Amino acid sequence: MNRLLRTSAIRLSLRYAVFYMLVAGTGLTVLYWATSRYVDAQIQAGLEHHINSLKALYEAEGSVGLVRALDGRGLAAEPENHRFILYMDKSGGRLAGDLKSWPPAAEPDDQVRNIWIEDSLIPLAMEDHDGYWPSIATTFPDGSRLLIAQSVRQAEDLQEFILGTLFATLGMIIALTLVLGWRMGRQLLARIDQVNTTADKILNGHLEQRIPLSGSDDEFDELAQNLNAMLDHINRLIHGMRQVTDNVAHDLRHPLTRMRNRLDVTLLEPRDVEDYRESLQATRNDIEDVLKTFNALLEIAQAESGHFRGEMEIVSLSALASQLGEMYEDLFEEQGQQLDVMVEPDICIRGNRQLLAQSISNLLENAHKYAGDKAHVALSLRREQTTAVLTVSDDGPGIPKDRLKDVLQRYVRLDAARSTPGNGLGLSLVSAIAQLHHAQLLLEDNAPGLAVLLRFAPKTCPSGQ
Numbered sequence: 337m338n339r340l341l342r343t344s345a346i347r348l349s350l351r352y353a354v355f356y357m358l359v360a361g362t363g364l365t366v367l368y369w370a371t372s373r374y375v376d377a378q379i380q381a382g383l384e385h386h387i388n389s390l391k392a393l394y395e396a397e398g399s400v401g402l403v404r405a406l407d408g409r410g411l412a413a414e415p416e417n418h419r420f421i422l423y424m425d426k427s428g429g430r431l432a433g434d435l436k437s438w439p440p441a442a443e444p445d446d447q448v449r450n451i452w453i454e455d456s457l458i459p460l461a462m463e464d465h466d467g468y469w470p471s472i473a474t475t476f477p478d479g480s481r482l483l484i485a486q487s488v489r490q491a492e493d494l495q496e497f498i499l500g501t502l503f504a505t506l507g508m509i510i511a512l513t514l515v516l517g518w519r520m521g522r523q524l525l526a527r528i529d530q531v532n533t534t535a536d537k538i539l540n541g542h543l544e545q546r547i548p549l550s551g552s553d554d555e556f557d558e559l560a561q562n563l564n565a566m567l568d569h570i571n572r573l574i575h576g577m578r579q580v581t582d583n584v585a586h587d588l589r590h591p592l593t594r595m596r597n598r599l600d601v602t603l604l605e606p607r608d609v610e611d612y613r614e615s616l617q618a619t620r621n622d623i624e625d626v627l628k629t630f631n632a633l634l635e636i637a638q639a640e641s642g643h644f645r646g647e648m649e650i651v652s653l654s655a656l657a658s659q660l661g662e663m664y665e666d667l668f669e670e671q672g673q674q675l676d677v678m679v680e681p682d683i684c685i686r687g688n689r690q691l692l693a694q695s696i697s698n699l700l701e702n703a704h705k706y707a708g709d710k711a712h713v714a715l716s717l718r719r720e721q722t723t724a725v726l727t728v729s730d731d732g733p734g735i736p737k738d739r740l741k742d743v744l745q746r747y748v749r750l751d752a753a754r755s756t757p758g759n760g761l762g763l764s765l766v767s768a769i770a771q772l773h774h775a776q777l778l779l780e781d782n783a784p785g786l787a788v789l790l791r792f793a794p795k796t797c798p799s800g801q
Contacts, residue, residue, distance in 0.1 A: 349517015426479025707732030
């Protein structure tokens, strides 16, 4: 209950209840005032019309005709809505009507005003109806006086009914607002409890837990989907980190063990300068391999996190691919391989030149190492509809279709590549660089061999590139 009362929904509903109470109260007050004014105006108009009609009767038939007309009217079936009349001569004698005597506050000036009517002035059927009644009085030429007083009991009942209805309406508005706020608070609290329960399970090590969806496709489902996607991504990162940690520990054990054994053997007995130089050079090469591994991991981490601090600019991918193709031609020829470079001109993209060069170099080096002797390797860049496609393909043994996605992970090396120098990070780095440049990376069967495609969004080349 305390948690529910502290929810934003309950607090918001209370604020809205106060707001609606003020707005509705103001509106209902204005409605009550306008209704009362309308009833008063109708009573005043009725009294004025009535006395004017009696004055016209007096002018037409005189005092006798007026008395005859007044004696002919009886007490209304509903006394609460009855108009009481008193007709008196100039000496104060009662001539006709149903009021017993002239009220002291009544002035015969043809003006409607509220005057106090005692119960003693009202017929017995109207006892306990005293109060201020709207009245009008006039004087005739012969000195006689005429008074008309309107009972307000029906008007008061109407006003009380309207006032009660207004208060009931206001109460229903407030109650409905609070009930809706209460239900909304319970629903929101239930949805939030699901998030809290899932978070608590995840904190306790159950990383596979996910926030359940209600199926209503509301903002909570949208939030749950985003949080679940975030949890999936975190889980993948944790899994990848564990895998990388295991692989790094495994890969570093061998070079570090070699370095330690080499140094132990070197220090067993005095040696000449050349032996020391060879030992130090071999140790330096092992350290260089370790540094390459760490540098590759750092570049992958920066690219995958999106926090790469290098400069992004418009790069001529045509010029970069052509330069790298010329640079690697000699390396391919030394192994009896053939590198064909087919690059369309004036293709530019937005990116980092150094990372793009690293990506293309990794693809060319992989093709050089794994395609085999006398292999044909092709580096091409072409426009394809709204994309720029860079492709490195070979006719080597290729990669089995069921392992195409696996080779993009860190430290994944196929059995055929175990004997080849490398750390299994080349394609992982290419994938991370492609992700940083919002490019699509595809690995396809070249039948035979492997084709690696990078699809970029082209940009307009600046003049001079």
